[in-house]
Amino acid sequence: MNRKQFLKGTVIAGGASLLQTGNVFASATMADVVPDKLVDSRGQFILNPLPYSKTFLEPYMDTETLHLHHDFHHGGAVKGANKDMLMIEKAIADNNLETVDFWTKKLSYHFGSHLLHTIFWTNLSNKKTEPGGQLLKQIETSFGSYERLKGYIAATAKNIDGNGWGVLAYQPYTKGLSVIQCENHEKLQQWGAVPLLVIDVWEHAYYLKYKNKRQDFVDTLFNIINWDNVADRLNGAVKIS
Numbered sequence: 074m075n076r077k078q079f080l081k082g083t084v085i086a087g088g089a090s091l092l093q094t095g096n097v098f099a100s101a102t103m104a105d106v107v108p109d110k111l112v113d114s115r116g117q118f119i120l121n122p123l124p125y126s127k128t129f130l131e132p133y134m135d136t137e138t139l140h141l142h143h144d145f146h147h148g149g150a151v152k153g154a155n156k157d158m159l160m161i162e163k164a165i166a167d168n169n170l171e172t173v174d175f176w177t178k179k180l181s182y183h184f185g186s187h188l189l190h191t192i193f194w195t196n197l198s199n200k201k202t203e204p205g206g207q208l209l210k211q212i213e214t215s216f217g218s219y220e221r222l223k224g225y226i227a228a229t230a231k232n233i234d235g236n237g238w239g240v241l242a243y244q245p246y247t248k249g250l251s252v253i254q255c256e257n258h259e260k261l262q263q264w265g266a267v268p269l270l271v272i273d274v275w276e277h278a279y280y281l282k283y284k285n286k287r288q289d290f291v292d293t294l295f296n297i298i299n300w301d302n303v304a305d306r307l308n309g310a311v312k313i314s
């Protein structure tokens with residue numbers, strides 16, 4: 074089994090809220106459902122450049138925070154995930170499974186961080202947008218109105234115990250939207266849910282500018298959420314249901 078095959082079989086089963094293509098999802102391709110490129114052709118996790126300059130989100134997200142957040146926090150998760158994979162492969166090859174549970178948990182943590190950060194960067198823009206079209210209809214069906222969703226996901230993100238993420242996801246099993254309060258990068262997820270919008274409330278995301286005012290940071294984010302990106306992600310996700 075090569076690295077790519079191993080990754081395909083292990084990472085997805087190891088804690089990611091992703092779905093594999095197959096007969097069940099015959100009308101969708103992986104790129105429709107999961108447009109984010111997390112690995113290279115050899116199956117190594119990679120850190121993509123930001124889709125914009127590091128000043129792009131000023132003044133809502135400052136340049137230094139964006140630099141540290143992307144290059145070191147997200148970058149560290151990518152390095153961590155590659156190491157975790159290596160350690161798991163080695164343990165299997167050596168038939169020494171004493172520590173494999175440790176590395177499997179680590180992989181879930183680092184993979185979750187890599188995936189969520191990758192989505193997070195694309196969820197942001199330097200102009201204010203609002204949901205429309207099918208996305209707005211789906212929001213109204215699931216939550217009543219956009220305002221209700223805003224209140225719900227903001228409260229969910231603000232009130233996470235410790236570090237974590239507020240996540241708006243499409244749940245193909247119910248064909249509806251769900252808000253998920255994810256602790257760390259991997260806990261409290263809903264199996265099968267496809268993340269559409271993710272709000273990072275780890276302290277590294279806001280502390281330089283907003284200090285201990287996580288609530289202000291979350292409220293401010295609504296000025297730079299790229300709802301067009303969220304809509305594109307929903308369009309891909311509904312193809313699997």
Ligand SMILES: [Fe+2]
Nearest residue numbers: 146273275278
């Ligand atoms: Fe982060």
